Amino acid sequence: MSTNAAKNLFIYGSLLCFVVLVILTVDTMGKLDKRAPEITEQVNAGKKVWHKYDCIGCHTILGNGSYFAPDLTKAVERKPKEYLKKFIMDPRTIKPNSAMPKLGLSEKEADNLIAFLDWMDKVDTNGWPPKPILAGAISGKTASTGQMLFQKNDCSACHQINGIGGTAGPDLTHIGNVRPDVEWHIRHLKDPDTVVPDSAMPSFHHLSDEDLRQIGEYLITLK
Amino acid sequence: MKYQSHQIAHNFYTASVLLFLVQIIVGIVAALQFIWPDFFILNFNTIRTLHINALVVWLLMGMMGATYYVVTEESETELWSIPLGHLQFWATVIAVTAVVVGYIVMGLNPQTNMEVFGTRLLNEGREYIEAPRWADILIVVSVLLFLFNCIMTVFKTKKFTAVQGVLLGGLTFLALMYLPGMFYTKSMVKDQFWWWWVVHLWVEGSWELIAAALLAFMLHKLLGADVKVLAKWMYIETGLVLFTGILGLGHHYYWIGTPKYWLWVGGIFSSLEPIPLLLMVWDAFRTTRETRGVVQNKIGLYLTVAHAIFNFVGAGLWGVIHTLPQVNQWTHGTQITTAHGHLAFYGAYVLLIVAMMYVTLPSIKGVKDFNQSRGFLSFWWMTISMIFIVITITGAGMVQTYLERLLGLDYVTVKASYNLWFWIFRAIFGVGFLVGVLILVTDILTLGKKSVAVE
Numbered sequence A: 001m002s003t004n005a006a007k008n009l010f011i012y013g014s015l016l017c018f019v020v021l022v023i024l025t026v027d028t029m030g031k032l033d034k035r036a037p038e039i040t041e042q043v044n045a046g047k048k049v050w051h052k053y054d055c056i057g058c059h060t061i062l063g064n065g066s067y068f069a070p071d072l073t074k075a076v077e078r079k080p081k082e083y084l085k086k087f088i089m090d091p092r093t094i095k096p097n098s099a100m101p102k103l104g105l106s107e108k109e110a111d112n113l114i115a116f117l118d119w120m121d122k123v124d125t126n127g128w129p130p131k132p133i134l135a136g137a138i139s140g141k142t143a144s145t146g147q148m149l150f151q152k153n154d155c156s157a158c159h160q161i162n163g164i165g166g167t168a169g170p171d172l173t174h175i176g177n178v179r180p181d182v183e184w185h186i187r188h189l190k191d192p193d194t195v196v197p198d199s200a201m202p203s204f205h206h207l208s209d210e211d212l213r214q215i216g217e218y219l220i221t222l223k
Numbered sequence B: 001m002k003y004q005s006h007q008i009a010h011n012f013y014t015a016s017v018l019l020f021l022v023q024i025i026v027g028i029v030a031a032l033q034f035i036w037p038d039f040f041i042l043n044f045n046t047i048r049t050l051h052i053n054a055l056v057v058w059l060l061m062g063m064m065g066a067t068y069y070v071v072t073e074e075s076e077t078e079l080w081s082i083p084l085g086h087l088q089f090w091a092t093v094i095a096v097t098a099v100v101v102g103y104i105v106m107g108l109n110p111q112t113n114m115e116v117f118g119t120r121l122l123n124e125g126r127e128y129i130e131a132p133r134w135a136d137i138l139i140v141v142s143v144l145l146f147l148f149n150c151i152m153t154v155f156k157t158k159k160f161t162a163v164q165g166v167l168l169g170g171l172t173f174l175a176l177m178y179l180p181g182m183f184y185t186k187s188m189v190k191d192q193f194w195w196w197w198v199v200h201l202w203v204e205g206s207w208e209l210i211a212a213a214l215l216a217f218m219l220h221k222l223l224g225a226d227v228k229v230l231a232k233w234m235y236i237e238t239g240l241v242l243f244t245g246i247l248g249l250g251h252h253y254y255w256i257g258t259p260k261y262w263l264w265v266g267g268i269f270s271s272l273e274p275i276p277l278l279l280m281v282w283d284a285f286r287t288t289r290e291t292r293g294v295v296q297n298k299i300g301l302y303l304t305v306a307h308a309i310f311n312f313v314g315a316g317l318w319g320v321i322h323t324l325p326q327v328n329q330w331t332h333g334t335q336i337t338t339a340h341g342h343l344a345f346y347g348a349y350v351l352l353i354v355a356m357m358y359v360t361l362p363s364i365k366g367v368k369d370f371n372q373s374r375g376f377l378s379f380w381w382m383t384i385s386m387i388f389i390v391i392t393i394t395g396a397g398m399v400q401t402y403l404e405r406l407l408g409l410d411y412v413t414v415k416a417s418y419n420l421w422f423w424i425f426r427a428i429f430g431v432g433f434l435v436g437v438l439i440l441v442t443d444i445l446t447l448g449k450k451s452v453a454v455e
């Protein structure tokens, strides 16, 4: 190949690729609105809060950003919004050893931000993040009704038992030693605030008394 | 100094290595914050912003210095306007300082990051392009002044060489690709879509053009290799870079809310991206072999070849391992990405700019011979430390991918307990890297000075 031929291939080949990219971009832009809910004023205000506090400097969203903190694309999926709001406004009152500092969001900013995260959750991401395919290998056998209810109500979104589960609330591996009283657990699950002032744990008052008792019985076996 | 204009290149190099030093110091702080989040008065996000912005800016300033040098040498004339060159240098320094002060103020008190004219005053809150809109405009003006000066210089003597063409073409492409990051969109999906135009089309498009041009320039200057042959391969390399790289952009559009066809476009084109990078390695070796002779500037040649190799390993290999959607689905946004980001930037651009400094500084300073041992020493400190950082972080990424993504363990648990030792090792190797940079800075600032030349 002569130098000139190489040069022409470079110039015209690249231009052609760029034109294809522009065409695909136009096509994509036309399709995006159908792949996500409508953007309300509040969602947009929430996005602005996201930028204002540079959340991307620690977190990823849609998998892009910094790798210091969890991805927030599906943050609202497993945790109630009231909890997330409290956490964002003052992480360390809820989780004393949290690596996230208090950034100074106002109540309104936090509400907007949650609306934004709620919008994010509904974006069609082609299935990302995928469900952990090996999760079954470690979840173990379910023994009691209480344990089943623990799983069904996704307590492990916030609590860890034997290293499995989230870290938003305390580790429950030895909760039976710390709080051996079933009645305490029932009261706590019904209305956490009554036993733990200002608790960030969501209330499970919608469960039947029998279910609450079963969970409590299960918890005190964790020693 | 043959040309007065080379003083400008020299100034850019000086500012460049000093910012490199800042980048590494804050990098170590960031690494320590993985172990102790409250290690420093500024939070991790601010430290990280400083780390990656310092990186991008010092590389850009290095490229500008290198280009001022190349243009005068290839055109065999002074710059079109030397005062404009000095002005552009100082304007850049002042703008960069203002932006950095802004980041720190914002880090100390986020409430100062007010909204003005629909954009943020101090920090835009978007990775890599955190610089606020007013700074974006200053950056574009600065780059345009720089390009204008260089292009006018070329037209002065009308020596349209291939290297100048691709170099200035790459820089123009670079300036244009900054624009998609300069407007606000309400949708986070569109936000990230255009954001990747900037980030990806820079490092896997325009910057690679600049790298290919500077590679050809250095091989010619060091070895006296035939310009025609170098130019031909440069065109083939850059042609393939853009053929694979432009549509390779699709590897960032798998999971951000964009249509599924990007899985095909991105998967196919981006897996071909290593080919031109491998070609550059071959190019460097072939040219070195064919023009075997006495090379005076051994460190220059060493760094040039090392750049070609690590460009291929860091960008090509560490990139291609996670570029297919079937893999990326699991590794997206994990420490695997960080491992790749570090080795790619180090191999492709850090070594490129450092090589250019060693290749051109002797002529700039008017010395024939200089003590090269410090150059080698710094190269090995930096390179070995970087290899270990990357091995460490690749390990952290594999653990994270397995435990968090495949088994479903909690993100924070994996980070705080399973990966703790990886963070500790990264910080230690980071200090090794700092040693290399300190040697480099000393050497670049004193190279050719009497006291050193006598040694």
Ligand code: HEM
Binding pocket: A063, A064, A065, B127, B203, B204, B208, B251, B252, B270, B271, B273, B274, B315, B316, B318, B319, B320, B322, B323, B328, B331, B332, B333, B334, B337, B340, B341, B342, B344, B345, B348
């Ligand atoms: C030429 C130099 C290159 C540099 C400097 C570079 C740098 C980077 C950086 C810094 C990121 C992370 C971006 C972020 O912060 O979100 C990244 C992501 C990525 N790069 Fe590269 N890259 C280069 C070339 C390549 C090549 C040739 C490939 C593929 C063959 C590649 C594949 C990828 C992929 C797939 C991601 C996304 C990772 C994820 O999903 O989290 N890169 N690159």
Ligand code: HEM
Binding pocket: A065, A066, A067, A068, B024, B027, B028, B029, B030, B031, B048, B051, B052, B055, B337, B338, B339, B340, B341, B342, B345, B346, B350, B389, B426, B427, B429, B430, B431, B433, B434
């Ligand atoms: C020339 C050398 C270096 C280059 C080119 C470089 C480049 C980068 C880039 C592009 C990023 C952002 C994208 C990403 O996370 O993948 C980053 C983040 C980071 N860098 Fe560096 N860096 C260098 C040296 C260092 C050193 C010596 C350390 C300290 C040991 C360090 C620590 C970090 C940390 C902790 C992050 C944040 C990663 C995360 O979010 O998980 N870097 N660096």
Ligand SMILES: [Fe+2]
Binding pocket: B200, B204, B248, B249, B251, B252
């Ligand atoms: Fe890319």
